[in-house]
Amino acid sequence: MRRSGSRWRRFRRLVLETYGPVCCFGTACKFGKLAIDLGLPVNHPAGFTVHHLDPLSLGGSLLDLERARPAHRRCNSSQGNRPMALSAWTSHDWPTS
Secondary structure, eight states: OOSOSHHHHHHHHHHHHHHOSBOTTGGGOTTSOOBOOTTSOTTSTTSEEEEESSOGGGTOOTTOGGGEEEEEHHHHHHHTTSOHHHHTOOTTTSOOO
């Protein structure tokens, strides 16, 4: 399935209605703020994108609402195809022993 068309637009709206316009990256947010400005174009670095907790390139589902969250485009792009639980760690979170 493509990330365009009416099904994708409905899914994007559903993600926003379910989780609100708040970046899912929390303290790792690249903008230092969690709120997503929905007035920005989708290709703007701070614009709204759908982040898939299970990367699509690793078999994640495109339209799985339970595994999708709102994110800024830059936050989502910097994530790459790493699963959220691992890449959200910072050096302060890593076990020391």
